[in-house]
Amino acid sequence: MDEVTRRQVSDAQLASVLHNLDPDRDRPADVIVAEHLSVGFAGQSVLRDVSVALPRGTVTAIIGPTGSGKSTFLRTLNRMNDRVRGFERQGDVHLDGESIWSPGQDLLAVRRRVGMLFQRPNPFPMSIRDNVVAGVRAHGIARGKQLDVVAEMRLREVGLWDAVKDRLHGSPYRLSGGQQQLLCLARALAVGPEVLLLDEPTSALDPLSTEAVESLFRTLTPALTLLVVTHNLGQARRLSDATMLFYDGQLAEHGSTAQVFEQPRDARTARYVQGLVG
Numbered sequence: 483m484d485e486v487t488r489r490q491v492s493d494a495q496l497a498s499v500l501h502n503l504d505p506d507r508d509r510p511a512d513v514i515v516a517e518h519l520s521v522g523f524a525g526q527s528v529l530r531d532v533s534v535a536l537p538r539g540t541v542t543a544i545i546g547p548t549g550s551g552k553s554t555f556l557r558t559l560n561r562m563n564d565r566v567r568g569f570e571r572q573g574d575v576h577l578d579g580e581s582i583w584s585p586g587q588d589l590l591a592v593r594r595r596v597g598m599l600f601q602r603p604n605p606f607p608m609s610i611r612d613n614v615v616a617g618v619r620a621h622g623i624a625r626g627k628q629l630d631v632v633a634e635m636r637l638r639e640v641g642l643w644d645a646v647k648d649r650l651h652g653s654p655y656r657l658s659g660g661q662q663q664l665l666c667l668a669r670a671l672a673v674g675p676e677v678l679l680l681d682e683p684t685s686a687l688d689p690l691s692t693e694a695v696e697s698l699f700r701t702l703t704p705a706l707t708l709l710v711v712t713h714n715l716g717q718a719r720r721l722s723d724a725t726m727l728f729y730d731g732q733l734a735e736h737g738s739t740a741q742v743f744e745q746p747r748d749a750r751t752a753r754y755v756q757g758l759v760g
């Protein structure tokens with residue numbers, strides 16, 4: 483075998499090994515695809531005919547006036563509305579190419595793959611350490627001493643380890659609001675989600691905590707896909723690759739964040755991003 487052929491073979495082998503190591507191999511480029519999704523509650527329409535594809539490994543901001551359906555859209559993506567009284571749906575949502583409501587999909591598995599962080603930190607009434615590993619334990623991902631390893635790893639990942647390492651068995655409610663939100667983020671990350679839904683995740687935090695949480699979000703891609711609902715237009719611009727604007731239950735605009743803010747196609751978007759409505 484001459485030098486060139488040998489080199490070509492080893493490149494091909496390398497490509498094959500890399501392919502096998504890539505957890506995203508054979509997965510669609512768009513992790514979430516909503517197709518003509520309409521949602522209502524007891525006959526009242528809330529979302530109308532939303533179609534959108536979210537590329538894997540990106541950050542999408544969701545903006546729009548209050549009551550425009552942002553939270554409803556987010557909550558639908560991990561089936562949190564399923565059990566809400568009067569919930570009605572038309573259309574579909576695909577996760578890695580499969581409907582989240584297909585008979586083979588288990589609700590817990592969907593929630594594990596699509597995690598969520600809310601506006602107000604909501605630690606469980608248990609120790610700091612047990613909060614981090616609550617999902618890991620429930621899903622049987624790790625047990626015994628492994629749980630301590632997972633707890634430390636995730637607390638380090640969110641930058642909370644030094645602040646809590648001496649009170650892992652203490653109450654989470656004595657942490658500051660920002661620290662509690664980081665703890666909830668550690669808990670969400672611990673089960674290894676593909677997608678993280680964030681509903682106004684920093685609106686209850688002071689500017690310094692907001693900065694800490696925001697800069698952490700940026701480190702989570704491209705391993706994760708993030709969807710962030712925010713009323714903070716500066717945050718949307720700083721954080722996101724793409725922006726969706728909801729208006730009265732409809733997806734009024736969706737494009738790269740630069741396009742949506744600098745060259746909006748929809749007149750309602752133009753008014754909204756200039757701060758004239760909302």
Ligand SMILES: Nc1ncnc2c1ncn2[C@@H]1O[C@H](COP(=O)(O)OP(=O)(O)OP(=O)(O)O)[C@@H](O)[C@H]1O
Pocket residue numbers: 523528546547548549550551552553554555566
């Ligand atoms: N469980 C429910 N039952 C009935 N109506 C609901 C329910 N959840 C949401 N809605 C209605 O859907 C509409 C959209 O609400 P949603 O919470 O999605 O808005 P939003 O864009 O997140 O607003 P905000 O910016 O204030 O958080 C509102 O009119 C709301 O009253």
Ligand SMILES: [Mg+2]
Pocket residue numbers: 552553554681
């Ligand atoms: Mg909301």
